[in-house]
Amino acid sequence: MADTPHSSSAKPAGSKWDDSEFHQSGQRPWWLRRRRELLAFLCLLAVTLAVVLWLPKYVAPVQLAVEPGAAEGTTGSNPAGSPGNGARSAGPVEAPWQQAQLAKARRQAQEVLAKLLDRQTALEKMHVQLWADSAYAEALQTAAKGDELYSQRQFPLAQTSYTTALQQLEALVASADDRFQQALQGGQQALQEQQAETAIERFTLATKIRPQDGAAQAGLDRALVLEQVVEQLDNAGNQLVQGDTASARQLVEQALALDPQSEPARALLADIDQRITDDRFAAAMGSGFQHMQKQQFKQAISQFKQALQIKPADKDAREALAAANNQNLQAQIQVALQRASTLEDQEQWQAALETYQQVQALDSSLVAARVGVLRTQARAGLDQRLQQLITEPLRLNDDGVYAQAQALLDDARRVKPQGQRIVAQTRQLQQAIAESQIPVAIHLRSDNQTEVTLYQVGALGSFSEHKVQLKPGQYTVVGSRKGYRDVREEFVVRPDHQALTIVIQCTEKISLDG
Numbered sequence: 250m251a252d253t254p255h256s257s258s259a260k261p262a263g264s265k266w267d268d269s270e271f272h273q274s275g276q277r278p279w280w281l282r283r284r285r286e287l288l289a290f291l292c293l294l295a296v297t298l299a300v301v302l303w304l305p306k307y308v309a310p311v312q313l314a315v316e317p318g319a320a321e322g323t324t325g326s327n328p329a330g331s332p333g334n335g336a337r338s339a340g341p342v343e344a345p346w347q348q349a350q351l352a353k354a355r356r357q358a359q360e361v362l363a364k365l366l367d368r369q370t371a372l373e374k375m376h377v378q379l380w381a382d383s384a385y386a387e388a389l390q391t392a393a394k395g396d397e398l399y400s401q402r403q404f405p406l407a408q409t410s411y412t413t414a415l416q417q418l419e420a421l422v423a424s425a426d427d428r429f430q431q432a433l434q435g436g437q438q439a440l441q442e443q444q445a446e447t448a449i450e451r452f453t454l455a456t457k458i459r460p461q462d463g464a465a466q467a468g469l470d471r472a473l474v475l476e477q478v479v480e481q482l483d484n485a486g487n488q489l490v491q492g493d494t495a496s497a498r499q500l501v502e503q504a505l506a507l508d509p510q511s512e513p514a515r516a517l518l519a520d521i522d523q524r525i526t527d528d529r530f531a532a533a534m535g536s537g538f539q540h541m542q543k544q545q546f547k548q549a550i551s552q553f554k555q556a557l558q559i560k561p562a563d564k565d566a567r568e569a570l571a572a573a574n575n576q577n578l579q580a581q582i583q584v585a586l587q588r589a590s591t592l593e594d595q596e597q598w599q600a601a602l603e604t605y606q607q608v609q610a611l612d613s614s615l616v617a618a619r620v621g622v623l624r625t626q627a628r629a630g631l632d633q634r635l636q637q638l639i640t641e642p643l644r645l646n647d648d649g650v651y652a653q654a655q656a657l658l659d660d661a662r663r664v665k666p667q668g669q670r671i672v673a674q675t676r677q678l679q680q681a682i683a684e685s686q687i688p689v690a691i692h693l694r695s696d697n698q699t700e701v702t703l704y705q706v707g708a709l710g711s712f713s714e715h716k717v718q719l720k721p722g723q724y725t726v727v728g729s730r731k732g733y734r735d736v737r738e739e740f741v742v743r744p745d746h747q748a749l750t751i752v753i754q755c756t757e758k759i760s761l762d763g
Contacts, residue, residue: 477504
């Protein structure tokens with residue numbers, strides 16, 4: 250449809266139609282209203298299709314050379330004589346997939362190389378050149394070949410060479426333990442054969458392989474002093490021939506100070522010590538028999554025990570000690586029986602009993618000890634009961650205790666013989682019994698409002714003053730009053746009291762109703 254005059258002359262291109270024009274001609278189709286935009290879009294679409302479909306058939310791709318560093322995605326400064334910034338040398342460009350594979354191979358080669366360097370460092374610390382120089386050199390040559398391939402950017406082949414070198418070095422690391430053990434055993438054998446130079450050589454190698462190994466270092470230390478040890482042992486042997494065990498032992502100790510693990514030195518020291526032991530044992534036994542003859546049993550026992558400490562399994566020493574112990578025991582028993590008899594004469598019954606019991610512990614079959622225990626046990630018991638009542642006469646206030654005291658007094662009077670102690674005890678107990686029955690006047694004071702109760706007597710009621718006659722003993726009086734706190738008094742009545750006053754009254758109020 251052709252544009253109307255209004256559309257061609259009245260409105261500029263790209264302007265909007267006003268409402269009057271739409272009313273005059275009606276609404277126009279969208280492709281007429283946007284014909285310029287539609288035309289531009291169609292031209293752009295045609296150009297795009299031509300570039301995509303037609304151009305690749307007639308235009309060849311351009312090959313651009315990329316430097317090795319750029320092919321791997323790395324940058325760096327230009328070497329001397331290279332083009333300036335932005336310039337690239339001619340050559341083929343590696344495809345992204347190929348670049349990725351090369352980068353991967355390079356990374357893997359570097360990982361193997363890192364392990365290779367670790368093994369090299371470990372072997373150098375073990376001084377591998379001393380025990381596997383050719384094998385080590387061969388492994389280094391293999392690694393160098395890998396370096397050449399790496400510099401040529403043949404990373405997979407470089408990785409293979411590195412891996413081979415790594416396996417060679419790992420084999421050397423694995424064999425280091427066997428080499429170490431061979432050197433260690435060789436050094437130990439040389440020590441036993443007293444070959445100083447060979448021992449030093451073997452242990453030196455062992456310490457190179459394992460610098461921190463204690464056994465290797467100890468072996469080397471021993472090897473370095475082996476010649477001095479041999480010389481000291483030779484001198485000690487000469488001293489033994491002359492009978493000077495003390496000097497010989499001193500020389501052996503000096504050798505052991507140089508090498509505490511020396512088997513020849515240890516054996517010689519054991520032989521010398523055995524000789525010294527035999528001499529000491531003979532001296533102790535001789536001294537013990539001398540003391541036995543003088544009836545010095547304790548000293549004899551001490552010497553025989555010393556002999557047994559020197560030779561614990563010696564039969565003669567055991568028999569001599571048993572004889573000395575038996576004779577000493579008999580002497581102790583006789584002394585103890587005599588002491589017990591003396592204590593009986595002194596009426597020290599408890600001490601005598603303990604002495605007889607000690608004799609029984611030494612020899613339970615001894616009749617004298619058994620009879621002595623029975624006799625002194627009865628007298629010690631009687632003595633103890635008498636003394637307890639004499640010391641605590643107030644207990645006689647109890648009727649039961651009073652009856653026991655009367656019976657005990659009769660037993661004491663019948664005892665034969667009558668010594669000074671039991672006579673005095675009988676007299677004292679008789680006096681205590683008599684005094685226990687003599688009442689003592691007691692004055693009780695109160696406030697006429699407190700109800701008083703005297704234990705062992707009964708209720709006394711309320712009063713201001715009250716007198717009672719009480720036998721010697723311990724008593725308790727209690728006072729109570731309504732609205733007041735109860736009071737309690739304990740007092741002792743003794744035979745020597747002339748008069749005793751006790752005040753008992755409730756004074757502490759606890760209720761408003763009092």
